[in-house]
Amino acid sequence: MNDAKRNDVPERTTDVVVVGAGIAGLTAAELLVEHGQDVIVLEARERVGGRLEGGHFTSGTSIELGGQWVGPTQDEVLALAERLGLETFTVRDKGRSLLFAEGGRQESDDDTFGLPGESARAFQELVETIDGTAATIDRQAPGNSPGAAGLDRMTAAQWLDDTCQDRAARRFADTLLASIFAAESDEYSALHMLYYLSSGGGLHRMMITIGGAQDSRVRGGTHQLAERLAESLGDRVVLDHEVLEISEWDTEQRLKAPNNQAMVRTTSTRYRCDHVIVALPPVMAARIDYAPPLPANRDIAQSHMNAGNVIKFQIEYDTPFWHAEGLSGTVLSLDHHVSLVYDNGVPDSQRGILVAFVEGRHARAFNDLSEEQRAQLVVDDLECFFGETASRPTEVLQRNWSEEPFTRGCYGGRFGTGLWTTVGEHLAKPLGRISWAGAETASVWNGYIDGAIRSGQRAAEEVLSTIGKR
Amino acid sequence: MNDAKRNDVPERTTDVVVVGAGIAGLTAAELLVEHGQDVIVLEARERVGGRLEGGHFTSGTSIELGGQWVGPTQDEVLALAERLGLETFTVRDKGRSLLFAEGGRQESDDDTFGLPGESARAFQELVETIDGTAATIDRQAPGNSPGAAGLDRMTAAQWLDDTCQDRAARRFADTLLASIFAAESDEYSALHMLYYLSSGGGLHRMMITIGGAQDSRVRGGTHQLAERLAESLGDRVVLDHEVLEISEWDTEQRLKAPNNQAMVRTTSTRYRCDHVIVALPPVMAARIDYAPPLPANRDIAQSHMNAGNVIKFQIEYDTPFWHAEGLSGTVLSLDHHVSLVYDNGVPDSQRGILVAFVEGRHARAFNDLSEEQRAQLVVDDLECFFGETASRPTEVLQRNWSEEPFTRGCYGGRFGTGLWTTVGEHLAKPLGRISWAGAETASVWNGYIDGAIRSGQRAAEEVLSTIGKR
Structure with missing residues (x-):
């Protein structure tokens, strides 16, 4: 001034x-x-x-340090890629995925991640309830949705507690949601959760790879x-x-x-x-x-829409050794720093690449460590997931989006309780x-x-x- | 850069x-x-x-547009006033206070504000439970308090719902807390509520006038x-x-x-x-x-500690006409824009002065109005509280602290869920x-x-x- x-x-x-x-x-x-x-x-x-943001392994392979996936119904980004002459390729999702929870390890080849039968059903029901409720949200004005006042006063965690009584399914949902919001489910309102999921066609579409939000990538890097x-x-x-x-x-x-x-x-x-x-x-x-x-409410809307916390790791190996063991590379863990891993190989390299995410409260714990310490903890987790071979990557790249002064967090912003119904309309209004x-x-x-x-x-x-x- | x-x-x-x-x-x-x-x-x-911040009525009377009260156990501010040669005076709290709730009006002359018997007891118990729990909080490191993990994952509203089943007492508590936090009880964590109240010696001390946080003022303005x-x-x-x-x-x-x-x-x-x-x-x-x-966690700590929303109104009348009716001037309303009013007379003026607060979600609703509209709505509320005479103030001063670019909200900052236990320690650490x-x-x-x-x-x-x- x-x-x-x-x-x-x-x-x-x-x-x-x-x-x-x-x-x-x-x-x-x-x-x-x-x-x-x-x-x-x-x-x-x-x-x-x-x-x-693009990065490179020393091997020469181009890889994404930021957003990387595109998928069906994301018509605008798919059209843009085509118009710009960029090729997309479907991610590799062959083999069994791993779930680590309560100290145990499960292998499976479906969306249940090997949750025990009853919990798998409870989780399926939860996804259906979430997506059914999300479908009622007014995407142009979330604060005007049916039941918005109540949904805006409770955290997503509270809503999930009320909706799902199965403890394993509930914990699984929290970790899965953390991979979407990069924040714990008590850090955004139930209304925000439902609105956000609704905007992408529901939790089911957002959580899956093939046919979902993690379906494809751009050759050479998004x-x-x-x-x-x-x-x-x-x-x-x-x-x-x-x-x-x-x-x-x-x-x-x-x-x-x-x-x-x-x-x-x-x-x-x-x-x-x-x-x-x-x-x-x-x-x-x-x-x-x-x-x-x-105006105060515009200032409140933008300054209170906190970003998530996520550190993205790209880990390169000589070979995708997990393929030979029948593993897809996909891991969801409720027990480790790393909560999510995918096979992240690219068509232009024969090497093995895994992408690993440290999100939400885990990312905040990592924030106080050096990059070397963070990489070591991630590789330790990968060894726990895939065995001793995983302890010898050729290279680990990392990007902590909370340390970027011109971004200050990823993936996106979230509203805590009480914001969508009071100041939310100011977020996009000219x-x-x-x-x-x-x-x-x-x-x-x-x-x-x-x-x-x-x-x-x-x-x-x-x-x-x-x-x-x- | x-x-x-x-x-x-x-x-x-x-x-x-x-x-x-x-x-x-x-x-x-x-x-x-x-x-x-x-x-x-x-x-x-x-x-x-x-x-x-000081302001003046046209009549010449100096009045505070910002913080104004001091009280017992606030030893440092009391010592400072004395050292600077500033006189303090005890606020006037004689007569009956008013409570507006569920469309009704109650008069009373004690801390229960005329809550019906059972609800008064439930509220008393709630205050005791809050203050008992607040006493267990580690004020140097709230994130290390007993039960901190659980208290940090729930909103204060959730904790209050679990603690108090009486609906009238619960609603009363929400309005009272809004007058302390200038935010709704779902917008800060239970841990933050308990820590904050604990820092001032408990809710009881913070909510009362005589002997509490609203005991005294500085002559000429704080x-x-x-x-x-x-x-x-x-x-x-x-x-x-x-x-x-x-x-x-x-x-x-x-x-x-x-x-x-x-x-x-x-x-x-x-x-x-x-x-x-x-x-x-x-x-x-x-x-x-x-x-x-x-470091990211310091940035998160300071950028996520949202300030409250409050608009402070100072309303001057020819005389403190409410005294003659046996009213103290104190009003708590669960039904109006204005949630809290006090007699705010000063020793150097014979005029009547009321201070009225519009807080939390009410302040956000006011943010979208002009100053003239805000003043009119406040005066309308005062007329509803004190009768027709209240509709004719000599002057209305107001300060919306959410519109001050160098403050961006009042009274203080609050942590939502998940912050005290992950980044809270960075708030005051050199x-x-x-x-x-x-x-x-x-x-x-x-x-x-x-x-x-x-x-x-x-x-x-x-x-x-x-x-x-x-």
């Missing part, structure tokens, strides 16, 4: 400034350019992609979606430009002075523009200064010259790449419809 | 930089100066005091505590200097280069210093950029060259003026003890 320096930086003019070169912002920018708009995309990092979009936008995408302030965004000012414009300020440049699309995770949108200040994009603002596949794309499309359409009215 | 301008501002050197001229920061600064330290206090606002402290610090307190970044704060760097210093950057100046005391509410500490980034102060870091009277003072003392002692070791 008191920035003596703010007027010392050069000022440029454009039609629309997009804040954030994640897939949401890049999608919005592409659409606006197609409609003849002058667009600048400001990205704080020295790379595009946001929560899509992060190429963002990279190729950015390429086509050329020098409209400006890296290393953190947005510090958005001013004169308010509608009243616009009405008073129709030729007035908003101002977006980075450390080194100011952009005057007619529209701003903030395509950031809500917690990052909350870190920008707004002048005038945002405000003066600002539209809000990002996976958290999507009503279809919220929190996923597909949802991010849809949010970018919606934000671009909001801007274009305003231009139409001018 | 990419601030091309960061080296263009003048650089100064001092021993300690205190961030925030609230009562915590000012207390720390005063202690450090007494011990011969060179200190600079950087304050973003154009006034000192933080959540202590905000004078901050103003007089600041006066004595003179030009060490620098207003209108928002801190944007704290760099080179980390211990490792200090160990490697013992003469190296931390850097605190505002928009117009940089300060090199040996120590930084961040004396801000956690959500404001979270908005500063840190280089290197803070980190490299940084100590953390502010009412949220106090283990005695957490969230109160007294706690803020104690936190400033602790932070100053942390710095002094490090100096002793150098």
Whole structure:
């Protein structure tokens, strides 16, 4: 507010400034350019992609440190991949999966993960109840759903306790949900759980690999979606430009002075523009200064939508040795730091690759350790899952999304109790010259790449419809 | 991080930089100066005091827009007032109080607020159970308290549901707690509730006026505590200097280069210093950029400690007309926007003054209204409480603390489920060259003026003890 320096930086003019070169912002920018708009995309990092990030094993294999899967009904991301000339491939899910729980180890080849009969049935019933209830949620306005007031006052854990009495099924559900929310089930409201699951077509679709949210990947890495979009936008995408302030965004000012414009300020440049699309995770949108200040409920909505905590590990081996043992590589554990493992091999390498996730409270425990300690604990868990051979990876890559100052948590944001029904409507609602994009603002596949794309499309359409009215 | 301008501002050197001229920061600064330290206090606002703020009725009467009460066992704030030559006075609590619930109106002259007999007993038992359990909490490390794991997984609302079966008593407790937390009981964990209440000596002490947390006020306004402290610090307190970044704060760097210093950057100046005391509410500490980034769990602790939502109204009348009717002015309502009212008269004015609070979900509903609409709804409620005379105030002052960009909510911060046991220890623990102060870091009277003072003392002692070791 008191920035003596703010007027010392050069000022440029454009039609629309997009804040954030994640897939949401890049999608919005592409659409606006197609409609003849002058667009600048400001990205704080020295790379595009946001929560899509590529990495490489020393062996040369490209692998994702961020989001990696796509699947059926994610029509927008599948269409984008095709349009950009990117090939997708179905993940390998052959062989038996492993479940570790209560100190025991189960092998199985179906969705029950080897839960004992009664618990398997209880879990099946729970999934059906969740998905039946999720189907009643108003995805455009979760706070207006039937029973929203009650669902918003209880945590998901409370709702699950009321819904499922089988202890093993209940514990299994918690671990499975942690792999979707990267948070414990007591850290978000029942309404949030049902809304989020509903946006992706239900828990069943979200939890399975083949035919579900973990069905396919992009050859060479899913992060190429963002990279190729950015390429086509050329020098409209400006890296290393953190947005510090958005001013004169308010509608009243616009009405008073129709030729007035908003101002977006980075450390080194100011952009005057007619529209701003903030395509950031809500917690990052909350870190920008707004002048005038945002309405309190918008500020509460974005600053209270906490992100999950997850550390993603990519572990490479000389060979996928688990195949010979008839194992798929899939592991769910209620007893270890690592709660979820998948075979993560790629068509361009014969090596074995596992992806392992440390999520929720486990991730917070890992946060206080060094990267070396974390890698060792993960490899120890993998040895416990797959035997001694697993203790000798060729390489371990890791990304702790809670340590990324320009993301501050993954996968997506969640609302605790009392938020969807009081401030939730402000999360995606345009405000003066600002539209809000990002996976958290999507009503279809919220929190996923597909949802991010849809949010970018919606934000671009909001801007274009305003231009139409001018 | 990419601030091309960061080296263009003048650089100064001092021993300690205190961030925030609230009562915590000012207390720390005063202690450090007494011990011969060179200190600079950087304050973003154009006034000192933080959540202590003075206002004036047009009649000339000084009144508090922020924190206003002090009481027994708040020894540090009482001592400070005395030392600064400020008089305290006991609030007026004579006459019958009013309770509005389930559409009804009750008058009473005891702590039961006229709850029906059985519910009054149930409420009394609930308070005893709360205070008995609160007494078992480890105030230095709430996450290590007996039963902490379970208490941290449930909301306070869940714990209260389990503890109290009487519906009227339960609803009464929710409204009473909202007046302490400015948040609904499902928005913080049971562990947080018990810890917070324990820090002030229990719910009974916190809820009562005479002999409790609302016992006394400072003649001329409680905000004078901050103003007089600041006066004595003179030009060490620098207003209108928002801190944007704290760099080179980390211990490792200090160990490697013992003469190296931390850097605190505002928009117009940089300060090199040996120590930084961040004396801000956690959500404001979270908005500063840190280089290197803070450890993830520290970032989570401060960014997830959401502040309450409260709008404070001071309503002045020609006379305290309710006295003649035998009413104290105290109202608790479960049925209105306004949930709590007190007589707020001051010794220097014969006029009648009421203070009214709109809290929690009611405050969020008010956030979307204009100040005029809010004032009208409050006056309408007061008319409902006290009759037609209440509809004609001479003036209504209001402060919505959720709309203050340098506070972002009041009274204090709260932890939802799953935080005290995973990241809570990071809230007050010194980190490299940084100590953390502010009412949220106090283990005695957490969230109160007294706690803020104690936190400033602790932070100053942390710095002094490090100096002793150098």
